[in-house]
Amino acid sequence: MSGNMNLTLKVWRQKNAADKGQFVTYKAADISPEMSFLEMLDVVNERLVKGTQDPIHFDHDCREGICGACSLYINGRPHGPKQAITTCQLHMRSFHDGEIITIEPWRATAFPVIKDLAVDRSAFERIQQAGGFISVNTGGVPDANEIPISKVISDEAFNSATCISCGACVAACKNASASLFVSAKISQLALLPQGQPERYRRAQAMVAQMDKEGFGNCTNTGACEIECPKEISLTNINRMRRDFYNAKFFKEEEIN
Amino acid sequence: MVLDSKTPQGPLAEKWNKYKFDLKLVNPSNKRKFTVIVVGTGLAGASAAASLAELGYNVKAFCYQDSPRRAHSIAAQGGINAAKNYQNDGDSVYRLFYDTIKGGDYRSRESNVHRLAEESVNIIDQCVAQGVPFAREYGGLLDNRSFGGAQVSRTFYARGQTGQQLLLGAYSALNRQINLDKVEMYNRHEMLDLVMVDGKAQGIVTRDLISGEIESFAGHAVLLCTGGYGNVFYLSTNAMGCNATAIWRAHKKGAFFANPCYTQIHPTCIPVTGDYQSKLTLMSESLRNDGRVWVPKTKELAEQVRKGQVKPGDIKEDDRDYFLERKYPSFGNLVPRDVASRNAKEACDDGKGVGTTGKAVYLDFADAIHRLGKDAVQAKYGNLFDMYYQITDENPYEMPMRIYPAVHYTMGGLWVDYNLMTTVPGLYALGECNFSDHGANRLGASALMQGLADGYFVIPYTLGDYLAGIGPKPVDTSHPAFAQTKKDITDRINKFLAMKGTKTLDEYHRDLGLIMWEYCGMARNEAGLLKAKGLIQALKVDFWKNAIVLGENEEMNMSLEKAGRVADFIELGELMVDDALNRKESCGGHFREESQTEEGEAKRDDENFAYVAAWKFKGENTPSELHKEDLIFENVKLTQRSYK
Numbered sequence: 001m002s003g004n005m006n007l008t009l010k011v012w013r014q015k016n017a018a019d020k021g022q023f024v025t026y027k028a029a030d031i032s033p034e035m036s037f038l039e040m041l042d043v044v045n046e047r048l049v050k051g052t053q054d055p056i057h058f059d060h061d062c063r064e065g066i067c068g069a070c071s072l073y074i075n076g077r078p079h080g081p082k083q084a085i086t087t088c089q090l091h092m093r094s095f096h097d098g099e100i101i102t103i104e105p106w107r108a109t110a111f112p113v114i115k116d117l118a119v120d121r122s123a124f125e126r127i128q129q130a131g132g133f134i135s136v137n138t139g140g141v142p143d144a145n146e147i148p149i150s151k152v153i154s155d156e157a158f159n160s161a162t163c164i165s166c167g168a169c170v171a172a173c174k175n176a177s178a179s180l181f182v183s184a185k186i187s188q189l190a191l192l193p194q195g196q197p198e199r200y201r202r203a204q205a206m207v208a209q210m211d212k213e214g215f216g217n218c219t220n221t222g223a224c225e226i227e228c229p230k231e232i233s234l235t236n237i238n239r240m241r242r243d244f245y246n247a248k249f250f251k252e253e254e255i256n
Numbered sequence: 257m258v259l260d261s262k263t264p265q266g267p268l269a270e271k272w273n274k275y276k277f278d279l280k281l282v283n284p285s286n287k288r289k290f291t292v293i294v295v296g297t298g299l300a301g302a303s304a305a306a307s308l309a310e311l312g313y314n315v316k317a318f319c320y321q322d323s324p325r326r327a328h329s330i331a332a333q334g335g336i337n338a339a340k341n342y343q344n345d346g347d348s349v350y351r352l353f354y355d356t357i358k359g360g361d362y363r364s365r366e367s368n369v370h371r372l373a374e375e376s377v378n379i380i381d382q383c384v385a386q387g388v389p390f391a392r393e394y395g396g397l398l399d400n401r402s403f404g405g406a407q408v409s410r411t412f413y414a415r416g417q418t419g420q421q422l423l424l425g426a427y428s429a430l431n432r433q434i435n436l437d438k439v440e441m442y443n444r445h446e447m448l449d450l451v452m453v454d455g456k457a458q459g460i461v462t463r464d465l466i467s468g469e470i471e472s473f474a475g476h477a478v479l480l481c482t483g484g485y486g487n488v489f490y491l492s493t494n495a496m497g498c499n500a501t502a503i504w505r506a507h508k509k510g511a512f513f514a515n516p517c518y519t520q521i522h523p524t525c526i527p528v529t530g531d532y533q534s535k536l537t538l539m540s541e542s543l544r545n546d547g548r549v550w551v552p553k554t555k556e557l558a559e560q561v562r563k564g565q566v567k568p569g570d571i572k573e574d575d576r577d578y579f580l581e582r583k584y585p586s587f588g589n590l591v592p593r594d595v596a597s598r599n600a601k602e603a604c605d606d607g608k609g610v611g612t613t614g615k616a617v618y619l620d621f622a623d624a625i626h627r628l629g630k631d632a633v634q635a636k637y638g639n640l641f642d643m644y645y646q647i648t649d650e651n652p653y654e655m656p657m658r659i660y661p662a663v664h665y666t667m668g669g670l671w672v673d674y675n676l677m678t679t680v681p682g683l684y685a686l687g688e689c690n691f692s693d694h695g696a697n698r699l700g701a702s703a704l705m706q707g708l709a710d711g712y713f714v715i716p717y718t719l720g721d722y723l724a725g726i727g728p729k730p731v732d733t734s735h736p737a738f739a740q741t742k743k744d745i746t747d748r749i750n751k752f753l754a755m756k757g758t759k760t761l762d763e764y765h766r767d768l769g770l771i772m773w774e775y776c777g778m779a780r781n782e783a784g785l786l787k788a789k790g791l792i793q794a795l796k797v798d799f800w801k802n803a804i805v806l807g808e809n810e811e812m813n814m815s816l817e818k819a820g821r822v823a824d825f826i827e828l829g830e831l832m833v834d835d836a837l838n839r840k841e842s843c844g845g846h847f848r849e850e851s852q853t854e855e856g857e858a859k860r861d862d863e864n865f866a867y868v869a870a871w872k873f874k875g876e877n878t879p880s881e882l883h884k885e886d887l888i889f890e891n892v893k894l895t896q897r898s899y900k
Contacts (some may be wrong), residue, residue, distance in 0.1 A: 133428035138307040141385035148396030225626035
């Protein structure tokens, strides 16, 4: 079709975690600008399969920017050249005919490669398990309107809660720090009245687990905020630090 | 087999409370002697796993994603219904019950639906306690909006990301139990079969999607919370990985499949652009609160629009047909989904469609922006508008959205009784994968409600009754049934890996989708369904002969994963067609062209079809056997649904 593009892909291929891995070059011919980036990879994969070659493995699921499964480090940027979207929302109209596109997995010690472009993000799971919750059982809770919450506070908690756990913040950071992700979860619950009783325990537990997983420290470069598909703010990191230091240096009853 | 729904006796509003008292309990110190397997970690699965673990049961939970939080409940946009009557606008448990029964076109069980409406209010309380940031008014109390099929505002929401926030709430409760070692979580594990011991469900066989290891797990009960089967159509609003394998395997082991033909085609999705299309994206129904649906009044004008000679903004009011407002003055743009979808299809079939393909209608926000201001519209729908812009490269603040119906939800699923138990003892189905609460059409903002009601507030009661009955005798995987099922699965995988044909799995899946959409989609008739049946049977034969499956089992292998899923979709597709053939009436999302009113609306046949069609698997390439559960309406009067 007219307007379709011919592209060259340099894709990271790695058979499994033990394999060294390498870039492999593929031609992606006749690509419509209306395709999403992942649909372009589907087309390339269909052609590979027809030639009985192993398709390029990558994580993806909802394809509407909300599940956080998709990743991909495209031309040196997590989720590609555009801001505030995930790779599955990226469309080929953001590229031009003849372009060479480099596609890599997230690179971080705490995110080992499973195969090709798919990485193991279970470190994020363990951080959330360490304290990313309010300890209430099902049933026996107050009526929802018995806890009035200022709209401003509620909206701000929501902004933190929109994090999709994709790991772009880690991939963007030169230290592979997970601070933006961890602080978003800590902030959501620290802002809300329901989260107060466990606020300081939570901050300590989650930060401790983050350190244990081998993520680097935050040095305030701010790359994470720029690359975050959900535009999670750096302010969250300040909130996390405040709660963490309060918890470290004071007894809980002395804070506030 | 007589299908016993176990519906309790007594007045509708008292059934559930009385029943809860009559159910057997498991002693607190005995609960830890039971293991419960939960497959799927969306709203139903995560809430069930967390709630059961809180009670003291040991839970093993499984999901195919790399995190339970990625289950497709995460993508639900608009909201969750609850009969709180916070708006003082006349809502009540009975009204929510009534709207849901009517919305489902009188093809659901009264007792289940009433229980759902009762529990709806508890869900909101639970979610707020977990820290779910629902939208609020400046006074600090919760905000509501209205949704299709209702005349009250009872929908709670978190911007356009309600499913995400509710799932993160349930996920946090699940994480707490993982942290307490009460839940063992298995990510990237796909259930491939059910293990039966002495006629009861007692475990599952899974494949580790990274190492390929085939493992078996034993439990006193198995809960399937694996979502819908909309991906039979290839293109749908489901996630790419959503599949029917768990329920289809369970069906083959004896669980009846109810109303498979009831699929929901959602009216407001972004239209298809090309053959490479991998999925369709929904634009929340909440948009119909403020967006107005229209097409050009004449075919000639529509033709000019399609060619790009006329821009939608330049079309005068008099030359537009706001067809939903015109035909349904009392509900207008907020008619139920099935009605809105059919009318959009009709307009396009009539040559009035827009967009380059002619398969789209407009959803226009110009009036809302004029009335409320751009900022107010942005606050309500900002993320949806952004999503639309990303996909289409068109700015909906300046141009009307183009929308077209797409497969979204499946009301059918495994048959369950009032306890949510399938026809296999010890096997339960929760959330979208059961058939229970939405009849022939689901109302907006009711899926989240059902998933969470099943998981938080129904299964914790009803499961105890079964477990108390069987007793805490330990179960493990030493029974020969486990080894046998593992062997069956390994053989099947080897069979797939030996398939070195010429046609890709996606090509088969796409072919199946086209057959289903054409003949078993928004409108169905006997000749088309018979044709579809033949086509699917031929596709199945060809699949096992000519499909290409690559790689080996002992690695991450997307080709092998797809092979199993597509093979099951093909078989389920045929059952959907059988069910659609059997149901000669129209009802809800199932529109049989032979059964319509003079005005072209769906015409039910209550005399002959007021029943649940539950199909029993009888063996490979053998017709399934139909069992009927008669639907008895003691409280509502069956009327022809009208939204005029």
